[in-house]
Amino acid sequence: METMKNLTTLCLKQVIKPRPKQSHKGNFGKILIIGGNKNMSGAAIMSASAAVHAGAGLVTCATDSSNFFALHARLPEAMVVDHSDFETLTQAIKQADTIVIGPGLGLDQLARQILKITLSTVSPTATLIIDGSAITLLAQQNEPLHPTCQVIYTPHQAEWARLSGLAIAEQLPQANQSAQQRLAAHVVLKKYHTEIYHQDGTISRLPIGGPYMATGGMGDTLTGIIAAFMGQFKTLAPADVLDAAVYLHSAVASDLSQSKYVVLPTDIIEHLQAFMAQFS
């Protein structure tokens, strides 16, 4: 097993570069966020907002139709799709180059169907970020579908236990990596000092972040940043881009924690653009 690389600000400098002058919104990702049932609408809103503020070109949110109002009130930059309209959802999945599934999706029958459609429809050239309830749903299946595209799982420790079969006490680097390699995907294991297991066998460790980030919605926000980065920095190595996205999330929070006792997901979202400006 490789040793873990401790991430530093350098990982941001390597990824957040000036954009090519002759580029347009189509060059910076067609992102689809799938999530947000009637009770957890906010999760999808935060994921979509983080994506827009982190530089995504085009963001669409497939969510319960009752969530359209709040989403547009906060984020007019995003388009919406009713996630129970499977025909339109399928179309949206086909057009996206980067997809997040999971934030606030829930665990009911509709969520299960949406996940199934997503896994079977996603383009082989797309990147799929699987988070939250979508991880739990996948773990419940006997023979989980494995999409052929690039996949990034973003479990916290309990979700990783479900997906990997490793109890939290067993979640040591070597065991984690074995499980991750069986999944043939990147795994962002969210914990005190988050670990990122890349598909190429390298492992990164996040030395920043802290308990001021312990508010519901923090993980949803991370998915949006990852999506924006995978969508807009397509010419760079995916492992580097993923590291930068995860680092950015905590770096902004760490910065804001100097002046706030807790840093909310929406605080991070609001400061992404200014923080990223330091590196371009």
Add this chain to the structure above:
Amino acid sequence: METMKNLTTLCLKQVIKPRPKQSHKGNFGKILIIGGNKNMSGAAIMSASAAVHAGAGLVTCATDSSNFFALHARLPEAMVVDHSDFETLTQAIKQADTIVIGPGLGLDQLARQILKITLSTVSPTATLIIDGSAITLLAQQNEPLHPTCQVIYTPHQAEWARLSGLAIAEQLPQANQSAQQRLAAHVVLKKYHTEIYHQDGTISRLPIGGPYMATGGMGDTLTGIIAAFMGQFKTLAPADVLDAAVYLHSAVASDLSQSKYVVLPTDIIEHLQAFMAQFS
């Protein structure tokens, strides 16, 4: 009777401490805010917002379903439950370690049922904050249900008159304390120089705050701060945590009143994080 302790900034220093590094959102309170009928949605929104901004880990709001849009447009960090869906409401009450009932709940039959379900379902290890119309509803009952968990009442003087039977002119410390001890609960008596009667027999007095706080929603905001504090500072003495929450609410307002003729509930909410940062 004990003498009243005049609260000072010291009460914040004793409670608002750096968080343990290895902690997560589950450690900082699973808060449930129950309130907000069709006409008084804002009360529940302000209570939930105050809870999130004061550091609560997870906040769910059980409210009229027509309020979901405005709540999520303001506060995507919160989850929602339809408070007329009694099965889901019961589930949410069981899972919460800190509950607020009352802000904007109203006095109708549905409010009565919701209060009844809450009192009979709340976990014995939870903390229950009873405010506004929930106090009035309780006072109307001949034999009020007394939950076995820790209870905090937050009446203004007219509500305290209903609950204690003491006319406002009779609301002197000794009489207040006798009534409070019969309730076997903490009582935050909101008035010019708010008084806090603790279950352990001590009494605190709030020497700060002022008429710049005289806007509807101020009390709703206080309930959210109290909930966040009871939920996240569980290892400290409840009387100290309650004092700090009440003090914080007025301390932020007092600070903002230097530059604003009136300080709105939403102003206080917005500045909680920065104000708390001074003490950690």
Add this chain to the structure above:
Amino acid sequence: METMKNLTTLCLKQVIKPRPKQSHKGNFGKILIIGGNKNMSGAAIMSASAAVHAGAGLVTCATDSSNFFALHARLPEAMVVDHSDFETLTQAIKQADTIVIGPGLGLDQLARQILKITLSTVSPTATLIIDGSAITLLAQQNEPLHPTCQVIYTPHQAEWARLSGLAIAEQLPQANQSAQQRLAAHVVLKKYHTEIYHQDGTISRLPIGGPYMATGGMGDTLTGIIAAFMGQFKTLAPADVLDAAVYLHSAVASDLSQSKYVVLPTDIIEHLQAFMAQFS
């Protein structure tokens, strides 16, 4: 006829005073804003927001029920009433000590009914501010109802023409005052250098304000400020309080126009609290 008094900052100093320490939200006005049909919801939102930010104790907005979401998303401090539920509306009118009717009310049959209920229900001790479409509706009636309470009309020149019968070219001070005295009300005639005709026979003139204020919603915002002032400064002479409210609206706009090409109604609302702080 008296000469017109040119208003200066002095009129703010005389009215915006420190509040009595032992006071509560009930002392600073129970305001009811009646307006906002399906198409002009924003007018009622701006009026209610201005009232809250200018210091009103309690604000309720009687409006089309489809407007509840947007109102609460912007202003959780306000309560709402469905203005087509006449029983609840009547109750709300009876409880209010200051009422605004007109912003975004429209001219249809429902608007007519709501105006009729308001005029026949308003408490004799209340202050009633009649604006926008409510003025036009009143002018259309052959024998307009005259409530016995204190009334303030806030017409622009075309509305004043309808209400007074004076063509714009005829709207000279003496003619205006005669018409105003027949109405037995205060009249705020909104124009370049707004004129305020008081019930006591005095006239004030507003030398500030300018074309940076020429955005829809500016008049709605003024009604909310007037309501907040009439509601919270009840012990002062109504003419002085009305002058101060009208002056404040333009003084804030004038101040903001240093740094903004146009000053929006929502900009004024946002800066009311800080501007008023200079005078207390």
Add this chain to the structure above:
Amino acid sequence: METMKNLTTLCLKQVIKPRPKQSHKGNFGKILIIGGNKNMSGAAIMSASAAVHAGAGLVTCATDSSNFFALHARLPEAMVVDHSDFETLTQAIKQADTIVIGPGLGLDQLARQILKITLSTVSPTATLIIDGSAITLLAQQNEPLHPTCQVIYTPHQAEWARLSGLAIAEQLPQANQSAQQRLAAHVVLKKYHTEIYHQDGTISRLPIGGPYMATGGMGDTLTGIIAAFMGQFKTLAPADVLDAAVYLHSAVASDLSQSKYVVLPTDIIEHLQAFMAQFS
């Protein structure tokens, strides 16, 4: 063919002038924004918001009724009309002096009908800005209706290909101008260094702007600024006013890009008033 004029800050100085003192909201444009279906509500919200912040006197948004809530939550200054209520829509078109059609309108049968009504109803003295899906719909028609009023098309390159019949590689100034002159309209061809073909035969070129503007909604925002400028600066040459509007959009973005990695449409909207203040 004339040579292209490179736009500079001078174009703003020539147009953004102090307003006449005796003016009112009716003097600064009666703007109607037509767009925003259920899935692309944000486009209409951004167009309307840009219009209000850029100085429009009165803004109405004709959109899907499900979008009213989010629009009013963000922009109470605007009025709304249900765009599927053709009678009211027709009335609104007749009353407007400046109309935007297209942002988020979509391509379905309803969109087609709305476009047809707009083209046949618009006043000959009005200015009509045709954007986004409305351009695509027009290009699909065999014999497109040509309104007799002043028209401004705002296509990106793919839309211009559809409208002009010129493949992107063929979109050279002379060919573009020929196509534009056949349309008897102004054409703002949005690309790296946007080109503006005026009805009077002159051509301008925008040397500012950049890839930090590559977020969905950027074009919608431009339409609102153009509408506000055409509506409020009616006494100036239309070519100059159009140039100034297009320049302003990118000048604000360029300014904000000093401190933000990407500049969102809503960021531009928020800073329009302050940026314009430099020139008056």
